[in-house]
Amino acid sequence: MSRKITILISFNIETKFEEWIKIFDSKESDLIHSEFDIKALFRGLSKDDPKKVICINQSPEGNIQKLFKANSKCIKIHKINFSYMEESSWI
Incomplete structure (x- = not known):
């Protein structure tokens, strides 16, 4: 069993936060x-830039990257721009 870590990810969205959050909070x-x-602990947007989003998740190490790889087409469809992505992991 791998250790769970807390991952902070910030990235840009190409849509309004209200539209993006409906997808993020969906049953799918x-x-x-x-x-x-992966357990989502927090998600929010920058008070200075409404296109910049932060997500804080808890998961076994490497699972966020596995999710991104397995769902890359879906991520692109939902207007997520990871070219500005920053990620840090915390124990």
Whole structure:
């Protein structure tokens, strides 16, 4: 069993936060997160830039990357721009 870590990810969205959050909080998204044993702890947007989003998740090490790889087409469809992504992991 791998150790669970807390992962902070910030990235840009190409849509309004209200539209993006409907997708992030959907049952489909919950199923995808549970498939990779990812628990969303927080998600929000920058007070200075409404296109910049932060997500804080807890999961076994490497599972966020596995989710991204397995769902890259879906991520692109939902207007997520990871070219500005920053990620840090915390124990």
